[in-house]
Structure formats: structure tokens, C-alpha cells
Amino acid sequence: MPPSExxxxxxxxxxxGTCLCDAxxxxxxxxxVEVLEYLGCEVIFPPGQTCCGQPAFNAGDWPASRRVVxxxxxxxxxDCPVVAPSGSCAAMLFHGAQLEFEGEPDRPxxxxxxxxTRELGDFIVNGLGTRAWPGRYEARVAFHHSCxxxxxxxxxxxxxxxxxxxxxxxxxxxxxxxxxxxGGTFSVGFPHISSAMGGLKLSHxxxxxxxxxxxxxMSCLMHLGGLAEKGGAPIRTRHLAQVxxxxxxxxxxxxxxGAA
Amino acid sequence: MRFQPIDRAAxxxxxxxxxxVRGGAKSGHEKRTSLLFGDFGDPDALRRLAGGIRQHAVENxxxxxxxxxxxxxxxxxxxHWAPTAADACAAVLGILRARGATRLVKAKTMLSEEIGxxxxxxxxxxxxxxxxxxxxxxxxxxxxxxxIIKPILHKNRAQIAAxxxxxxxxxxxxxxxxxxxxxxxxxxxxxxxxxxGLTGANFVVAESGRVVIVTNEGNSRFCLAATxxxxxxxxxxxxxxxxxxxxxxLNLLARSATAQQLTVYTEFVSGPKAAAQPDGPEEMHVxxxxxxxxxxxxxxxxxxxRCIRCGACLNVCPVYRQAGGHAYRSVYPGPIGAVLSPLxxxxxxxxxxxxxxxxxxCGACHEVCPVDIPIPDLLLRLRARAGREGVPSPGVPPFxxxxxxxxxxxxWRAALAAGKLLDHLxxxxxxxxxxxxWEGTRTLPRWRGGEFRKWLKRRRRRP
Numbered sequence: 208m209p210p211s212e213x214x215x216x217x218x219x220x221x222x223x224g225t226c227l228c229d230a231x232x233x234x235x236x237x238x239x240v241e242v243l244e245y246l247g248c249e250v251i252f253p254p255g256q257t258c259c260g261q262p263a264f265n266a267g268d269w270p271a272s273r274r275v276v277x278x279x280x281x282x283x284x285x286d287c288p289v290v291a292p293s294g295s296c297a298a299m300l301f302h303g304a305q306l307e308f309e310g311e312p313d314r315p316x317x318x319x320x321x322x323x324t325r326e327l328g329d330f331i332v333n334g335l336g337t338r339a340w341p342g343r344y345e346a347r348v349a350f351h352h353s354c355x356x357x358x359x360x361x362x363x364x365x366x367x368x369x370x371x372x373x374x375x376x377x378x379x380x381x382x383x384x385x386x387x388x389x390g391g392t393f394s395v396g397f398p399h400i401s402s403a404m405g406g407l408k409l410s411h412x413x414x415x416x417x418x419x420x421x422x423x424x425m426s427c428l429m430h431l432g433g434l435a436e437k438g439g440a441p442i443r444t445r446h447l448a449q450v451x452x453x454x455x456x457x458x459x460x461x462x463x464x465g466a467a
Numbered sequence: 468m469r470f471q472p473i474d475r476a477a478x479x480x481x482x483x484x485x486x487x488v489r490g491g492a493k494s495g496h497e498k499r500t501s502l503l504f505g506d507f508g509d510p511d512a513l514r515r516l517a518g519g520i521r522q523h524a525v526e527n528x529x530x531x532x533x534x535x536x537x538x539x540x541x542x543x544x545x546x547h548w549a550p551t552a553a554d555a556c557a558a559v560l561g562i563l564r565a566r567g568a569t570r571l572v573k574a575k576t577m578l579s580e581e582i583g584x585x586x587x588x589x590x591x592x593x594x595x596x597x598x599x600x601x602x603x604x605x606x607x608x609x610x611x612x613x614x615i616i617k618p619i620l621h622k623n624r625a626q627i628a629a630x631x632x633x634x635x636x637x638x639x640x641x642x643x644x645x646x647x648x649x650x651x652x653x654x655x656x657x658x659x660x661x662x663x664g665l666t667g668a669n670f671v672v673a674e675s676g677r678v679v680i681v682t683n684e685g686n687s688r689f690c691l692a693a694t695x696x697x698x699x700x701x702x703x704x705x706x707x708x709x710x711x712x713x714x715x716x717l718n719l720l721a722r723s724a725t726a727q728q729l730t731v732y733t734e735f736v737s738g739p740k741a742a743a744q745p746d747g748p749e750e751m752h753v754x755x756x757x758x759x760x761x762x763x764x765x766x767x768x769x770x771x772x773r774c775i776r777c778g779a780c781l782n783v784c785p786v787y788r789q790a791g792g793h794a795y796r797s798v799y800p801g802p803i804g805a806v807l808s809p810l811x812x813x814x815x816x817x818x819x820x821x822x823x824x825x826x827x828x829c830g831a832c833h834e835v836c837p838v839d840i841p842i843p844d845l846l847l848r849l850r851a852r853a854g855r856e857g858v859p860s861p862g863v864p865p866f867x868x869x870x871x872x873x874x875x876x877x878x879w880r881a882a883l884a885a886g887k888l889l890d891h892l893x894x895x896x897x898x899x900x901x902x903x904x905w906e907g908t909r910t911l912p913r914w915r916g917g918e919f920r921k922w923l924k925r926r927r928r929r930p
Contacts, residue, residue, distance in 0.1 A: 224919060226873075230886060231912045233919035240923065252923055255876035263866035265828060267850030271870035278874035306844055307851070354829035382493070384834075386785045390827025395904035396862040397471060397825055399478040402908040403789045404827070433909030 218335070219249045221283050223291040223324070225425070226258035232425045238448035239292040239327060245455060246335055255282045259291075261299040265391045269307045276304045280316050288334060289324040292448050293424050294356035297326040326356065328423050328447055332364035339371035342454035347376045349417035351408070351431070353424035354386050365423050365447050372454045380415035382407070389430035405434045412442070419443045421450055469861040473786075473825040476794035484621045488613070488791045491620045495782040498726035499835070506728065517719050518839030521773035524673075524706050525764060531673035531706045532755065538676030539753055542738035547754045552582035555756045559584060559665070559698055560591055562752050566696055568593070568662030574680070574687035575599035576667030577615055577776060578700050578756060580798040581811065584665075595665070596657055598686040600650050607634045613792025613800060616724050616778040621791050654686070664690030664748070668701040669775065670716060671753070674709050677737050678753065681720065681730040688732055697739070697748035703755050704764075704772040716775060719837035724777035759811045768845045771806045773838040780832035780842060786825055795822060802832035806845045820858040823849035864901045883916030890914050 220243060228236040243250050260275035279300065283289050291297045301321035308314040331337045350369060352362040370377050388394065388404025395401075409431060412420055420442055422428050428444040435442040470478070480488075503510045524531060536546045547562075549555035555578075563571065571588065573595050579585060585606070588595045597606040601618035605611065608630050612618030619627070624641045632639040637649025658664075666687045670679040678699050680687050691697050707716060721727045740747030763772055781787045781801030792800035797808035797819065805826060809819035823846040832842040853860065872878050890913055905911060 228919060229883060230914065230916045233915045233922060236919040237922050240926070252920075254920070257873040257876065257879040260870075260873070263870055265847070265850070266860070266863050266866055267824070267847075267852075267854035268866040268870075269851045269854060271866040274870045275873045282876075303847070306847060354827065354831070357830045357834055384783075384831060386827045386829030386831065388785065388827060390829070392863045392901075393824070393827045395864075395901040396860065397474040397477075397786075398862070398904045398907055399470065399474045400786055400789045400825070401827070403477065404785045405908075407785075429912060430909060433905075433911065436910040437908055 218247060219251060219287045220330075221285065221287055221289045222250050222252045223256060223259070223283065223289050223296060224252060225291055225293045225296045227425045227429065228292065231429065232446070235292055235425055235446040235448055238446065238452040239290070241455075242327075242331070242448050242451045243290065245452075246331065246337065248335075251287075253282045257282075259296040259299040259304075261296065261303060262391055264299065264303050264307055265393070273307055273311065276300075276308070276317060277313065280313070280320050283320060286323065288330060289320065290327055290330045291324065292327045292446060293426070294326040294353045294359065294361045295424050295426055297324050297329075298355040298359070300324040326359070326361045326423060328365035328368060329359060329361040331451075332367060333360050338367070340368045340451055340454060342372065343374045343457040344372045344450055344454040345374040345457070346418040346450075347378050347416070348419050348421050348450070349378050349380050349412050349415050351387065351412070351420060351422040351427055352383065353422055353427050356423065361423060369421065369447070369450065372450070374457075375450075375454070378415045378417050380417075381411040383411075387427045387431050389426050391426070394430055401430070402434060405430055406438075409435055409438075409442070413440075419445050419450075421445050421447055423447045471821045471825065471861055472796065473790055473794045473821060474862075477790035480789075480791050480794070483623060484791055485789070487621055487623050489788045491614075491617060492782040492784075492788050495617070495726065496779070496835070499723055499779055499782070502726045502728070503722045506722070513715065513719060514837055514839045517715050517837055518773055520707065520712050520715065521775070521838045522770065524708055525704050525769065525772040527708075528703060528706060528764070531708060532703060534673040535671055535676055535706060538674070539738070542676050543751065544676065544738050545750070545752045547752060549754055549756045549758070552756070552758045555582045555700065555754055555758065556584055556587040558754045559700065560588065560593070562696070562698055563588075563593055563663055566662065566750070568696065570657075570661045570663075571595040572598050572658055572661040572664050572690045572694065573602075574664070574666040574682060574690050575602050575618075576665070576700050577612075577798055578667055578702055579665070580612065582756065582758060584700070596654075596661070598654055598658070598684075598690060599682070600647065600684055600686075603650055603654065604630060607631075607636070611793060612798065614778060614781055615776050615799060615801070615803070621793065654689075658689045658693035661690075661694050663696040663698060664694040665698045665700060666690055668699050668705055668753075669720065670707050670713060671701055671705050672708075672710050672713065673706050675737065677710065677735050679713060679717070680734040680736065681717070681732065682734075683725065683727075683731045685732050688734060691734070691736070691748060692746065695748055696750040697736070697752070699736075699751070699753045701753060701755060702760060703757050704760050716837075720775050720777055723779040723835065723837040763810050766810075767848050768806060768810060770840050771803070771810070771842075771845055773840050774803055774807070775838055776803075777837055779835040779837065783831045783835050785829065785831070786827070790825070797822075802826065802842045802846075803840075806842060806849065809849055816852070816856070817858045820849070820853040821860070823847075823853070824860060824863065862900060862904055864899075880917065880920075886914045886916040
């Protein structure tokens with residue numbers, strides 16, 4: 208069954224594009240739109256959106272972070288799912304913001320936003336019930352679990368989607384549970400440790416010889432890709448949404464139109 | 468450029484030490500995981516249950532501590548209360564002086580490191596000897612532990628063999644068995660000559676007054692068997708309500724700490740030697756130490772008091788693996804230490820406020836914690852406290868102006884467009900420390916601010 212049939216009617220979602228995609232990775236946000244629309248969603252992009260507030264939250268400036276989260280609450284008003292192509296930004300809203308709003312009078316509104324915020328892969332698989340992805344994508348893919356998806360359904364969702372794509376081979380690499388070393392302000396506040404962690408991750412990924420390193424979070428990929436490029440040996444990094452979109456484009460006759 | 472202390476320490480860590488720490492931590496983590504998941508169908512459910520028991524215990528210390536005290540007194544144990552580190556040191560010294568004791572053998576206790584007991588006793592003419600092999604080596608070298616259950620994780624065999632030769636413990640021999648034998652020969656008669664033995668306690672049971680001590684070397688048993696006086700130094704948070712709670716906690720502790728189903732020695736000590744018993748200490752003292760714990764209990768990081776000191780969070784922590792234990796400048800390194808040290812240690816919060824920031828918040832520590840402590844949340848709360856108290860944080864940009872920008876959509880869009888300048892300037896030369904820190908080891912992707920919004924507009928205009 209094509210996934211679009213699994214999605215009931217025109218499901219309306221709000222896209223949280225994330226500040227990183229807004230600033231650097233426009234194609235990831237675009238791919239997210241295309242993938243969600245393919246699944247039959249009506250994608251609303253509230254133009255007033257900025258950031259989820261996580262940078263200030265992680266840096267310990269909670270008053271500044273709450274200001275931005277309040278802006279999110281206003282911007283993403285309504286009751287439809289808020290979908291982000293980032294486990295990190297989604298977790299900021301369903302977990303981090305809840306911490307910093309303990310004891311704040313508007314916590315219920317923040318809770319309500321958190322409850323309807325989903326990471327893209329989790330939303331596709333567990334929100335829309337999509338079990339397999341059609342099309343074709345010829346690549347050996349190393350999938351990096353971003354840490355903000357620990358304890359959530361996102362990692363398994365992304366792997367199951369990727370694993371179902373014809374032509375795509377998931378390759379395993381060592382110490383997969385270890386962090387890439389990005390960590391937001393950690394990456395600039397503790398650059399030696401951050402870079403050493405990233406270097407270790409890259410060495411494991413390289414040993415598995417994938418064609419691409421894929422993740423559901425551009426922040427990890429920006430760090431790992433930036434390290435690899437600075438080190439003179441660039442690697443190809445892609446977001447889950449880009450792979451899903453490109454698989455659709457690469458679909459043969461049995462892909463989009465036929466049985467997935 | 469200024470870097471935070473732990474980042475500088477990680478940059479300076481020697482290759483040999485880094486290899487020891489990384490290898491030891493990684494194998495510790497892997498063995499733990501395979502044993503825990505091999506033995507139990509749903510270890511996460513057990514971790515949550517254990518966390519609930521520990522949380523209940525620390526939130527009801529006001530009733531469990533007096534209950535434990537009453538049982539202990541009934542069992543013939545003398546109970547002492549030490550509000551501060553100085554009080555705890557004085558209590559131990561008082562017990563030793565009353566017996567005219569000058570030679571103390573110690574089994575491993577992190578708390579004695581926390582309160583600086585060994586050094587204090589030394590200044591007062593008491594010789595205290597560490598008998599845990601790792602702690603013994605640390606003491607020989609005048610070094611500090613770098614891991615809470617493997618104090619010499621940072622050392623390799625060659626370094627230990629050299630140290631033994633230097634200090635006359637035994638001839639140079641890198642064979643682990645030879646190292647152990649040399650230490651054993653050296654320590655064995657020290658036990659016999661000691662006047663008192665000091666141990667920590669992994670748990671104290673409120674309903675029975677039992678003190679539980681787990682070790683793998685039997686050194687704590689020697690400390691008890693060979694001396695007339697047993698002193699237990701224990702934090703007030705180590706209480707568990709019932710003996711039966713130990714079944715769960717000991718199962719998780721041994722697996723999490725050393726990937727064992729049960730430690731080699733698990734001692735349940737209820738009191739001094741009874742009249743009919745042939746041997747054992749004739750006196751037993753328990754010194755309950757607060758040293759800041761009550762304050763922690765009153766604050767917003769009280770979950771940290773659940774900790775059963777297994778070290779699993781250190782082993783899995785990517786920052787610990789890069790920086791090693793000494794970088795944390797504390798008895799308690801790693802994720803647990805990044806929370807405990809700023810809260811408990813004497814120099815105050817500001818001196819250790821960099822530690823909670825030395826984390827990518829990856830959450831691996833929470834995932835392995837046998838008592839389900841949400842360590843990343845606690846690190847974040849401590850970061851917020853540092854923010855409230857205005858503790859400076861080198862390298863981390865301020866966020867006040869950013870938050871105003873990020874709550875004004877028109878200004879945000881203008882900034883997205885203006886960011887294009889980045890592509891025309893070498894970011895590493897810009898007077899923005901965060902950008903320079905990024906550019907030191909990483910390239911910055913091309914600025915594409917606003918491009919997605921333009922794309923979306925075009926797509927929506929399409930018929």
C-alpha cells in the first residue's frame with residue numbers, strides 16, 4: 208500500500224523548519240515539505256518561526272530561552288502536529304522546555320505544544336503509520352542516531368524507513384551509541400573534547416565505508432561534515448528527509464505508483 | 468583564546484593515559500551491557516524500580532535515619548553524626564584516639580577521599596593505609612583516583628610495575644598476577660599490625676541496621692577480621708528501607724559497576740563481635756556524614772542522591788573517555804561528578820561550575836544509570852544556576868540579544884539575509900569567539916539564510 212493511502216485525508220501539519228535549516232540547510236527543509244506532502248499532508252509553515260530556544264537553554268540562560276519558547280508557543284498556535292526535521296529541536300519542545308517552565312504560569316501552553324511536537328521520522332512511522340518507503344536509493348548508508356532521540360521512537364523509525372528502501376544498504380559502525388560531540392554550545396565551549404569525539408565517530412564511520420552518512424539531525428551532520436572537510440577528507444552527509452525524497456525520485460514504475 | 472579547564476585538560480592528556488581511559492571505559496561499558504541485557508528481559512524496568520526505591524529512601528531520610536540509628540544502637544553499634552567534613556574527620560580521629568590507635572587500614576571509600584580523611588589523619592600522627600589495590604597504588608604514587616570504582620583506570624601495567632619497584636613493594640614485573648601478589652605480600656602483615664579498620668558502606672538498611680559492603684578483593688574483610696575496631700564511614704543518603712531492597716540493588720550494582728552478577732565479597736555487617744563469636748572487631752562505629760547532602764536534598768538536583776556509585780555513567784561517557792578522570796578536579800569524576808562536585812565540594816559552586824557544561828548532553832549516562840538518575844536534566848539545572856548566579860563561562864556566547872532577535876520575526880528574517888556576509892568573510896578571523904572556536908577544527912557550511920522560505924513561496928505559487 209502506498210504510504211499516501213495510509214494517511215487519512217489531507218492531514219494538516221505545521222512544519223518547524225529549524226533555525227539551522229533556515230540558515231544553512233534549505234534543501235533539508237524543502238525535502239521535508241516534499242516528503243510530508245507526498246504522504247498526503249497539508250504542510251503549513253508559520254512564517255514567524257525562528258528557533259526552538261535550545262541554544263540558550265543548554266547554555267543555562269533560561270530566561271532568554273523561555274522568551275524564545277514563548278514565541279514558539281505563539282507561532283505554532285493551533286492543535287495540529289508540529290513536525291521538525293530534527294530530533295534535537297523536537298526534544299527541546301517536548302522535554303527541555305518542560306524543565307525550564309517548571310513553576311512558570313504558562314507551563315500548560317508549553318506542555319500542550321510539547322505534546323504535539325514530533326520528530327520527522329517518528330511522525331512518518333508512528334504518526335502516519337507508514338511502515339515502508341517506496342522508490343529506490345542505491346547507496347550504502349551509515350545511519351547516525353542523534354542523541355536527542357535516545358529513549359524516543361525516532362531512531363528505530365528512521366532505521367526502519369531507510370531499511371525498507373530498495374537498493375539502500377544500512378551499514379553498521381563501531382560505538383554507534385556514542386555521541387558525535389556536537390552538543391550545541393558544547394561544540395564551541397569545549398572545542399578540543401568536541402572535536403576529539405567527532406574524530407572518533409568519523410573514524411568508525413569511515414571504517415564501515417558507507418557512501419553516505421545519514422541522520423535525522425543536521426546539527427550532528429554539520430559538525431561531522433565540517434570536521435571531515437577541515438581534515439581534508441570530506442564525507443557525504445545527508446538528512447533522512449533528503450534520502451526519502453530522492454528515493455521517490457529514483458523510483459521505478461514499481462515505486463511511487465505501485466506496491467511499496 | 469580561553470578554554471574551560473576541563474577542555475584544556477583533555478587537550479593535554481597524554482596518549483598513553485588516553486588509551487588506558489578509553490579502553491578501560493569502553494570495555495567496562497560493553498561488558499555491563501551484554502551481562503545486564505543477557506540476564507534480564509527488561510533491565511530498564513529494573514532501573515526505574517531501583518530509582519524509585521532510592522528516591523523514596525532519600526526523600527524519607529528523616530524517618531529512615533533515626534530508624535537505622537535505633538537498630539544499630541540495639542545491635543551494639545556506636546552511631547556518630549557528622550554535619551561537615553571536618554566533623555567527620557574529627558569523629559574518626561576521636562574514635563581512634565580513645566583506643567590509642569595509630570595504625571589504620573582502610574578499604575575503599577570515596578567518602579574518605581571527599582572529606583580528605585587520609586591527609587587529616589596523617590597530620591594527626593595516624594598512619595592510614597589504603598588496601599584496595601587501586602587505591603593502594605594511588606596512595607603510593609601520591610596520585611588521585613580517576614574513576615570511582617577503578618581508581619587507576621588512567622594507569623597501565625608498566626607504570627604500576629615501575630611504581631612498585633620505586634617504592635620497594637616488589638621488583639619490576641608487568642604481569643598483573645605478579646603485581647597483585649606483590650601488593651598482597653606487602654599488605655598482609657599490615658592488616659595484622661593495624662589497630663583499626665575503616666570501610667565505607669554501599670548500603671545501610673533502616674529496618675535492620677545492617678551495613679552492606681561489596682568488594683572484589685576481600686580487603687574489607689581483612690580490615691574487619693584483623694582489627695579490634697571497625698569504623699564505617701557512610702553518607703547519610705546510603706540508606707535503603709528494607710533488607711529485601713538489597714536483592715534488586717545488589718543485582719544492579721554489581722552488573723553496572725564491574726559486569727559481575729555478584730561481587731566476589733558481599734558483606735552484611737550487623738554489629739561488633741558477639742560474645743559467643745570467636746573473632747571480629749569488638750567495637751563497631753558508624754559515622755554518618757552529611758557534608759552538604761541535606762542542602763542537595765532541599766534543592767532541585769536531589770535525584771543525584773540516589774547514586775549507588777557504580778561508575779557506569781563514567782564508562783559510557785564520551786567526555787570522560789576523552790578527558791579522563793583527573794580533568795574533573797574532583798573525587799567524583801564523570802557525569803555523576805559533574806553534578807555532585809559543584810554541589811558537594813568545599814570550594815563552592817562557582818569553582819566547579821564549568822563541569823556541568825562539559826557535556827554534550829548526549830544522555831548516555833541516564834540510559835545506563837542503575838537508579839535512573841536523569842543526569843542531563845540535572846546538568847541543565849546546574850547550568851541554569853550558574854546563569855542565575857552570573858558565573859562566567861569562557862567560550863559560550865551570551866544569549867540575551869539573541870533571544871530578543873529570535874522572538875521578533877522581522878528582525879530574524881533580516882538577520883537571515885544579513886548572514887550572507889559570512890560567506891564573504893573568513894569566519895575564523897571574525898571577532899566572534901564561538902565562530903573562531905568552530906572554525907578551529909571545522910568548516911562552516913555556506914550560508915543559505917532565507918533560501919528555504921523563497922523556495923516555499925515559489926512552490927506555493929505553482930498552479
